[in-house]
Amino acid sequence: MSTTQRKAKEKEELKELILQAAKNLFVEKGVEHTTMRNIADAIQYSVGTIYVYYKDKNAILYDLHSKGFQEFNNVMKVLMAVSDPMERLKALGRTYIKFATEHTDMYDLMFNMKAPIEFLCNAELDIWHQGKSTFNLLRTTVQECKDQGYFQHQDVEPLSFAIWGCVHGMCSLVIRQRVHNIGVSSPETIIEDGLEEFNRLVDRK
Amino acid sequence: MSTTQRKAKEKEELKELILQAAKNLFVEKGVEHTTMRNIADAIQYSVGTIYVYYKDKNAILYDLHSKGFQEFNNVMKVLMAVSDPMERLKALGRTYIKFATEHTDMYDLMFNMKAPIEFLCNAELDIWHQGKSTFNLLRTTVQECKDQGYFQHQDVEPLSFAIWGCVHGMCSLVIRQRVHNIGVSSPETIIEDGLEEFNRLVDRK
């Protein structure tokens, strides 16, 4: 069976090679300015080969999207070690922003682009597990804050969504360039400053 | 001069015709699934004619984006009549969400899509006036809340940005389908519920 195993491994390796080449090109020149032929050239294979390993361009995008969430999830999960829930909540926000600003293109792909979700819908996967589990980290943390006397008379799930929305919204507005040239005093640090003020709203019993 | 005036008026009318046809098609089948030929067919002109009135597809998108902001601005400006600033702040949020959920495609174009901003950058317009003036409505309202004793020790500009981010983020997550199939209990009303909880965070002295 060693040959079939080796074959399978080689196939996986080539698939990974395609994925990484695609990622590099996407980061370098943007998703919509990267062609299938570009990817093929980068790995020194012909266009046709890519279609053996991926159904279409969206499939590559979805795979990248998945890998991104895996990593994102891991980064966030580490923070569950912070015992104080309010501290943890703040840390989740900081880490989220750090990820978004350091991996702009990945973040865009994960949270803004339509392609990966279209692929997901076409594939008829009715639950988006990765998104669900990341959101659960937040929901759990907010619940624990509530247990400690924060957020009295507040509903955990909608509140968690609002918090997620706030952090995501700030990142999204900056990434999608809706804050540039708008007359904001410090565009470089506006997200961090925004988070600081948001934390002040949240950290009250 | 009546002929030249009429000519100018006719040109404007045709430009508007193109714009409305484009908008209808965009709403109907999505921006990226609407072709220039589709727009031409809809208005019973040939493709070439469109290019007399618009430099390229992005120019149409930008024009639509501008018109959208004009309307958005008008809707929001009305709320400045609400004298109590905290009430006004909440009304701004509600109205923002209403606009976003009722004109999904327009909102997407205005706040998420890259094309209009790319056009803006290429045109070397260094200030995005419409975005600026809408943000100022929010900033002014937050400032007035502060004058009334809310948001003590908070910085108005970053706080305004955080508030904007929260509302935008929730809308964006829903529109871009990042909340579907995630296990949230009430996806239909999640934005409104989220806003309600956010308002509870904000409405404390």
Place this chain on the structure above:
DNA sequence: CGAACTTATTGAACATTGTTCAATTTTTCA
């Protein structure tokens, strides 16, 4: 070893896009 069979790879070909521009039609006005 080598022939039959399986798998992997290729790249020309296709349909569809945004965009251009020389040719054609329509309008203007002295």
Place this chain on the structure above:
DNA sequence: TGAAAAATTGAACAATGTTCAATAAGTTCG
């Protein structure tokens, strides 16, 4: 009316995602 100006056309182009018959490489077994 007829020549100049303006408006409109649609075939043609380059670039894109995608397909698939043809080719090459690898595997198996007598």
